[in-house]
Amino acid sequence: MTNMDAVHAPEVVGNKRLSEFLARFVKSKSAVIGLILLAVLVLSAIFAPVLAPYDPYDSNLPNSLQGISSSHIMGTDELGRDIFSRILYGARISLLVGVESVFLALLCGVILGATAGYYGGKTDTIIMGFMDIMMSFPDILLAIAFMTVLGRGMEKAVIAIGIVSIPQYARIVRGSVLSVKENVYVMAAKAVGNGDRRLIFVHILPNVLAPIIVRATIGVSVAILDAAALGFLGLGVQPPAAEWGTMLGSGRQTIFNAPHVVTFPGLAITLTVMAFNLLGDGLRDVLDPRLK
Amino acid sequence: MANYIIRRLLLLIPILLGVSLATFVVMHAFTTDPTEIILGQHATAEKVAALRIELGLNKPIYVQYWDYLSSALQGDLGRSVITKTSITAELVKRFPATVELSLVAMIIASVVGIVAGVISAVKQNSVWDYGTMVAALLGVSMPIFWLGLMMIILFSVILGWFPASGRIGIGLEPEHITGLYVLDALMTGNLSSFWDAFKHLVLPGIALGAYSAAIIARMTRATMLETIRQDYIRTARAKGLKERVVIVKHALRNALIPIVTVIGLQLGQLMAGAVLTETVFSWPGIGSYVVDGIMASDYPRVQGTVLLIGTIYVLANLAVDIMYSYLDPRIQHS
Numbered sequence: 001m002t003n004m005d006a007v008h009a010p011e012v013v014g015n016k017r018l019s020e021f022l023a024r025f026v027k028s029k030s031a032v033i034g035l036i037l038l039a040v041l042v043l044s045a046i047f048a049p050v051l052a053p054y055d056p057y058d059s060n061l062p063n064s065l066q067g068i069s070s071s072h073i074m075g076t077d078e079l080g081r082d083i084f085s086r087i088l089y090g091a092r093i094s095l096l097v098g099v100e101s102v103f104l105a106l107l108c109g110v111i112l113g114a115t116a117g118y119y120g121g122k123t124d125t126i127i128m129g130f131m132d133i134m135m136s137f138p139d140i141l142l143a144i145a146f147m148t149v150l151g152r153g154m155e156k157a158v159i160a161i162g163i164v165s166i167p168q169y170a171r172i173v174r175g176s177v178l179s180v181k182e183n184v185y186v187m188a189a190k191a192v193g194n195g196d197r198r199l200i201f202v203h204i205l206p207n208v209l210a211p212i213i214v215r216a217t218i219g220v221s222v223a224i225l226d227a228a229a230l231g232f233l234g235l236g237v238q239p240p241a242a243e244w245g246t247m248l249g250s251g252r253q254t255i256f257n258a259p260h261v262v263t264f265p266g267l268a269i270t271l272t273v274m275a276f277n278l279l280g281d282g283l284r285d286v287l288d289p290r291l292k
Numbered sequence: 293m294a295n296y297i298i299r300r301l302l303l304l305i306p307i308l309l310g311v312s313l314a315t316f317v318v319m320h321a322f323t324t325d326p327t328e329i330i331l332g333q334h335a336t337a338e339k340v341a342a343l344r345i346e347l348g349l350n351k352p353i354y355v356q357y358w359d360y361l362s363s364a365l366q367g368d369l370g371r372s373v374i375t376k377t378s379i380t381a382e383l384v385k386r387f388p389a390t391v392e393l394s395l396v397a398m399i400i401a402s403v404v405g406i407v408a409g410v411i412s413a414v415k416q417n418s419v420w421d422y423g424t425m426v427a428a429l430l431g432v433s434m435p436i437f438w439l440g441l442m443m444i445i446l447f448s449v450i451l452g453w454f455p456a457s458g459r460i461g462i463g464l465e466p467e468h469i470t471g472l473y474v475l476d477a478l479m480t481g482n483l484s485s486f487w488d489a490f491k492h493l494v495l496p497g498i499a500l501g502a503y504s505a506a507i508i509a510r511m512t513r514a515t516m517l518e519t520i521r522q523d524y525i526r527t528a529r530a531k532g533l534k535e536r537v538v539i540v541k542h543a544l545r546n547a548l549i550p551i552v553t554v555i556g557l558q559l560g561q562l563m564a565g566a567v568l569t570e571t572v573f574s575w576p577g578i579g580s581y582v583v584d585g586i587m588a589s590d591y592p593r594v595q596g597t598v599l600l601i602g603t604i605y606v607l608a609n610l611a612v613d614i615m616y617s618y619l620d621p622r623i624q625h626s
Contacts, residue, residue: 133310136606137598138564141582145318145598148586221433228435229568233583248438252572259445266438274433 024286031282037275045091052085056242065258075260077251079240083261086242087268093243094272097158098224102216104162105223109169110212114200116170117177128174131167139164143226147235154243157236161226165219172215176208210287218280221273228269244269297614304610311602312364316357319595330373369596374588379596383578388471389459390577393569394562395472396493397501402555405505406544409512409551414539416517424509431506436565440499440572447495457574460489496573500565504558511554515547522546549616556612560605 025031044051054072060080068075074083116127134142146160180186181204189203230236231245232252239246244265251261327335327343344350348359363370369379412424448456455461459473466477466485474493477486519525520543528542529535563579570579578597585593 129306129310132307133314136307136311137314137602138560138605140564141567141598141601144567144582144586145315145594148589148591148594149318225435229437232435232437232568233571233586235586245435248435248441252441255441255445256449259449262438262441262445266435266442269438270430270434273435274429277429277433 021286025282028282028285030278031286034275034278034280034282037271038279041091041272041275042095044088045095048085048088048092052082052088054082054085056081056086056089057240058082065254065261067258068260074264075258077247077261078254078258083247083264086247087244087264090242090244090247090265090268091272093154093237093241094224094227094269097154097161097227097237097243098220098272098276101158101162101165101223101227102219104158105165105219106169106212106216108162109166110173110205112166113170113173113175114177114205117174118181118196118200118204124174127170131170134164135167137164139222140226140229143230144233144235147230152235152238154237154241157227157230160230161223164226165223168215168219169212172211173205173208176211177204180204180207214280214284214287217276217283221276221280224269224273224276293617296617300610300613304606307606308603309361311606312361312599313357315595315599315602316360319591319598320353320356364596364599369599370592372585372590372593374590374593379593382581382593383596383600386576386578386581389575390563390566390570390579392472392474393493393496393500393575393577394559394566396474396497397504397562397565397569398555398559400497400501401504401508401558404501405508405555406512406551408505409509410516410539410544412509412513413516413520421513424513428506428509431502431509434502435568436499436503437568437572439502440496440569443495443499444572454491454495456495459492459576460485461492464488496569496575499572500562500569503565504555504561507558508551508554512547512551515550516543519543519547553612553616556608556615559608559612563601563604563608 048056058081060076063076063080064078066072066076066080072082072084074087077083077086112127112131116124137145142164143157143160146163147156150156150160177200186199186203189199194203227236227243228245228248231243231247232249234246234249237243237246239250247265248262248269251258251265254261327340327347327349331339331343341350348356351359360370367380369383371378372382408424408427412421415421444456447453464485466473466482466489467480469476469479473489474486477483477489520539525538525543528538533542566575566577567579567583569575570577571583574580578600582594582597582601585591585597
């Protein structure tokens with residue numbers, strides 16, 4: 001092998017892997033449908049100011065609780081605001097809350113899980129014991145308890161949902177670290193003098209990414225559902241913000257005379273959660289068929 | 293096996309202690325001072341100090357935890373700061389409502405989930421299969437409170453088939469035996485109460501059970517697909533057994549272990565779902581009790597209910613683990 005080959009070899013391998021991944025990805029129906037749905041949602045969130053026919057916060061009381069019409073394709077809410085415009089803007093909040101809380105959970109979960117799995121012994125017992133206690137509560141109940149303490153609002157919802165999801169990631173990462181840490185390549189990396197941190201982050205974690213990515217994708221859908229539930233209970237994002245769960249919560253009062261007010265925000269949540277579920281299922285098939 | 297069960301039961305102690313400590317710490321970091329909730333913002337310092345002594349808030353935090361734990365172990369979860377009523381008494385009163393709702397949801401979820409999953413697997417890649425899987429995907433993607441609202445709109449407001457809220461009509465409560473209205477009404481032969489209680493259960497039961505039904509259907513399909521490809525199924529067919537016998541007696545029975553596990557794990561999930569379902573349907577269980585407690589900043593109420601749900605969740609998971617090893621003797625416990 002010449003020097004030139006040696007320099008290019010990893011890149012060639014990387015490109016091959018990527019093309020293999022893409023080939024399998026486009027074959028997975030659920031992955032493709034999920035990605036397309038998600039792309040539509042992300043684009044409508046980004047271009048909400050262009051796409052929305054009205055200002056989502058512009059109330060117009062004489063126009064309240066209007067049904068579906070050509071001027072308001074999803075009708076208006078109890079304050080006369082255009083529901084379609086609010087749903088477009090709401091996509092921004094839901095996607096942000098979902099992604100941010102998973103990011104927070106992932107960050108803490110990876111650090112805790114990797115530490116527990118790598119060091120084992122007492123460190124493992126303490127960290128995982130703590131995770132077990134957190135897992136002794138249903139997610140949403142724990143999130144509700146945290147919101148009672150933290151107060152209401154979008155950032156707090158992100159923190160509460162993020163915290164309650166930490167154990168899921170810690171468990172997966174710990175399990176994966178345990179399964180690869182005895183591999184020869186990790187031993188070799190250790191033998192040549194790599195420090196613990198480098199071993200964990202450079203040699204171990206990249207090899208356990210598949211289950212983490214799959215879990216995180218499905219995790220976003222769970223986070224969006226939890227955020228909507230908090231909003232619905234009046235604990236999450238506060239009015240007048242156009243959060244879908246909050247819209248459902250306030251629309252509940254008018255369910256008997258204007259059912260459209262609660263119909264569309266719920267559909268939006270369902271579609272978004274479905275997009276992440278489909279993408280997660282598809283990624284699982286593509287990245288790690290053993291997880292099926 | 294006995295050793296395993298004893299070890300798991302002993303392990304419950306630190307976990308339940310942790311659960312109680314977690315609820316205590318979280319609730320005591322509560323932003324609103326309970327004295328402020330009770331006395332308002334303009335109370336005199338003397339009154340506040342007296343109330344702090346009465347509530348035990350003047351003691352060091354670890355003493356407060358110890359007091360709380362020892363009372364909780366004796367079944368006393370304190371008093372609501374708003375209504376002053378005993379939280380334990382209120383939970384005891386409301387618990388059967390949540391149990392009844394969760395049981396109905398569990399039955400709906402298991403029956404629908406298993407039947408749909410089996411049909412889906414047996415008729416793989418057919419319209420039935422695709423339909424079931426799309427429905428299951430919808431089931432895991434829909435917020436249960438939205439499903440509840442949609443069902444109220446369709447079946448209560450438009451069609452008028454089922455009531456939109458509550459547990460039973462006024463004056464129809466059956467004589468108290470188990471606290472489960474449907475059962476009590478049947479036991480006392482009170483058919484009008486039975487019918488009314490049943491009608492009240494349908495919508496919240498479906499709303500609460502839908503998510504679990506979807507999970508069970510997916511799991512049943514996956515395990516059935518694996519099982520029906522096994523050699524012994526081919527043998528059963530080769531013997532000339534009827535297809536229905538092959539599927540139900542040979543395949544489903546062997547596929548049941550993972551399905552039963554998933555059903556057990558859903559039990560805890562139902563307790564969480566009950567919080568949302570009970571809010572939508574004004575169901576007088578512990579879920580709506582905790583939500584009302586949060587709205588009123590009534591922290592002992594939230595603390596007591598969260599502790600109760602956490603404990604049930606832990607016990608349900610333990611029961612599943614034990615049952616799992618009982619059902620599958622291949623599982624070894626070192």
